[in-house]
Every structure is written in structure tokens, then in C-alpha cells.
Amino acid sequence: MTHEMKVAAIRGAAHNVFETMLGTKLQDGVPRQVDSPMRTEGVVALIGLAGDWAGTGAFRCSAEMARKVSGLFLMQEFTAVDEEVLDAVGELANMVLGNAKTVFEETLGPMGLSIPTVIYGRNFTTRSVGHNEWTVVPFELDGEVFEIQISLAQRQHGRSAGSAQQAHVSSVSAMEP
Amino acid sequence: MALDVLIVDDSAAIRKILQRVLIQAEVPLGKVHEAGDGLEALAALKLHTVGLILSDINMPNMDGLQFLSAVKAQLATKNVPVIMITTEGSSTKVMEAVSLGAAGYVRKPFTAEQIKEKLTGLI
Numbered sequence: 431m432t433h434e435m436k437v438a439a440i441r442g443a444a445h446n447v448f449e450t451m452l453g454t455k456l457q458d459g460v461p462r463q464v465d466s467p468m469r470t471e472g473v474v475a476l477i478g479l480a481g482d483w484a485g486t487g488a489f490r491c492s493a494e495m496a497r498k499v500s501g502l503f504l505m506q507e508f509t510a511v512d513e514e515v516l517d518a519v520g521e522l523a524n525m526v527l528g529n530a531k532t533v534f535e536e537t538l539g540p541m542g543l544s545i546p547t548v549i550y551g552r553n554f555t556t557r558s559v560g561h562n563e564w565t566v567v568p569f570e571l572d573g574e575v576f577e578i579q580i581s582l583a584q585r586q587h588g589r590s591a592g593s594a595q596q597a598h599v600s601s602v603s604a605m606e607p
Numbered sequence: 608m609a610l611d612v613l614i615v616d617d618s619a620a621i622r623k624i625l626q627r628v629l630i631q632a633e634v635p636l637g638k639v640h641e642a643g644d645g646l647e648a649l650a651a652l653k654l655h656t657v658g659l660i661l662s663d664i665n666m667p668n669m670d671g672l673q674f675l676s677a678v679k680a681q682l683a684t685k686n687v688p689v690i691m692i693t694t695e696g697s698s699t700k701v702m703e704a705v706s707l708g709a710a711g712y713v714r715k716p717f718t719a720e721q722i723k724e725k726l727t728g729l730i
Binding site for chain 2: 446447450451500503504505513514517518520521524525528529531532535540543545
């Protein structure tokens with residue numbers, strides 16, 4: 431599956447979710463490919479995918495964006511990144527990546543989807559074991575940016591597909607301030 | 608007549624949104640019970656009688672398809688309509704849910720109109 435196909439699937443899913451559930455339109459940013467762990471801060475929701483192809487999807491945004499999208503999603507104002515905000519971001523990631531997964535499956539075969547893991551913090555890196563090449567798809571909402579990322583690799587022939595939870599072996603490392 | 612409903616989803620956000628959508632869909636809501644997974648939902652059904660169940664599929668501890676099987680296996684709950692509401696869009700999952708006795712299947716993201724349409728004839 432090409433970078434462009436992944437970008438198209440993610441864009442279609444994100445526009446659908448945000449227009450249907452949040453009543454808002456997104457502006458597309460310029461997608462890119464990166465091959466190293468990403469240092470970040472804010473909120474990251476990680477979801478594992480497993481099948482003949484396996485990997486990790488991520489929804490990354492600032493704390494401000496997390497409060498904004500959660501507010502639109504739940505029709506209420508959030509002044510802090512609390513449990514409700516983390517839950518809402520996890521569910522948004524689940525919907526966007528779940529819908530993109532349905533498109534990926536047309537080319538890559540059936541995949542399982544894990545329960546989202548949501549992390550909020552400052553100055554940390556995320557790493558998905560064995561998957562270093564990420565497709566990063568940015569979106570703009572009211573002048574702020576969030577990103578959907580996906581890293582998928584074909585599993586070695588003869589190995590069992592396992593579950594999405596097993597494939598979702600991402601690690602999070604705190605960095606020095 | 609008011610309808611008691613059980614909403615099963617590991618996301619509290621989705622449970623809240625589904626309640627709002629049921630109101631928008633003009634469902635005559637009675638009590639709304641919530642559960643975060645299939646096990647919690649089965650426990651809730653031992654305490655409460657409901658006329659409709661809305662359930663996610665991808666959940667921890669007991670997923671929606673296992674929960675659906677358990678509901679359809681019990682005399683007290685086998686006739687309660689269960690609508691699956693999930694991001695799982697593969698035809699395999701849809702077929703599995705239907706074969707287990709799901710009354711309907713709605714993909715996330717969803718609109719109030721889509722939920723209303725699925726409820727037509729069930730309540």
C-alpha cells in the first residue's frame with residue numbers, strides 16, 4: 431500500500447468523522463513520511479492494528495486542540511485535559527483509524543483493531559517496535575493542527591497474525607526537559 | 608410508552624452522545640443504563656429489564672459479539688433488540704453480528720437520522 435493510498439484513506443475517514451460527529455470541516459495539511467520516533471507533547475492516542483499487515487495508528491494533538499475537539503464532540507466546554515477529554519480523543523482516534531482500517535483491508539486483508547491507549551504529557555517519544563516508517567497526515571481546525579499517523583508493515587511469512595492488542599507494542603519514553 | 612435502554616460502549620463519550628442522539632431521534636426514553644463492556648452489561652441486565660440495547664463491538668473484557676451471544680442465549684433477554692454501533696465496518700463482522708441475532712448495525716460515525724432509521728419497526 432502506497433503512502434498516497436494511506437493518506438487518502440486517512441483523509442476520507444477524518445473528514446467523515448469530523449463532519450458527522452463534530453459538525454466541523456477540516457483543512458488538509460501537507461502529508462509526510464518520517465522514519466524515526468517522534469518527540470512530542472500534548473495528547474497522543476495509540477491504536478494497534480493486526481493481521482497479515484500490522485502496526486500502529488496514532489492521533490496526536492496539543493492539549494488545547496484536545497480540549498477543542500472534545501468540546502465539539504460532546505457539546506460542552508473543557509477547561510482542562512481531564513478523563514472525559516482523554517476518553518473523547520481516544521474515541522475520535524478509534525473512529526478515524528477504524529474507518530481508515532476498513533479501506534486498508536481492501537488491499538491488505540482483514541485486520542483487528544485494539545482498544546485505544548491515550549497518553550497526555552510533555553516531552554515524550556512514542557516508538558512502535560519493528561515499525562519505523564510513519565505516514566503523517568496533518569489537518570487544520572480553526573488555525574490549529576492535529577495529526578493522524580500510521581505505521582504498517584507486512585508480518586513475516588509463517589508467523590501467526592496474533593491480536594491487535596499483541597501487535598500494539600508501542601513504547602513511550604520520557605525525555606529530559 | 609417510555610423505553611428503558613442499555614448502552615454498552617467502553618467510551619463514556621460515545622455513551623453520552625448516544626443518549627443525546629436517542630433524544631434527537633424522538634425515542635420515548637425511560638431509564639438509560641450504561642455499561643463499559645460486555646461483562647458489565649450482563650450484570651446490568653440481571654438488575655434491570657430493558658426494551659433496547661445499543662452495543663459497541665470492540666471492547667475490553669467481553670466484546671460486543673460475545674455479549675450479543677450471551678443476550679440471545681438467555682430466555683429473559685433473547686427477544687430484546689440489540690443494535691450494534693461500531694467502527695468495525697468489515698462485512699465479516701456485520702455478517703457475524705447478524706447471524707448472532709443483531710437487529711441492526713450502525714457504523715461510527717453516525718447521525719441521529721441513521722439511529723432513528725434503525726429503530727423504526729423495533730420500538
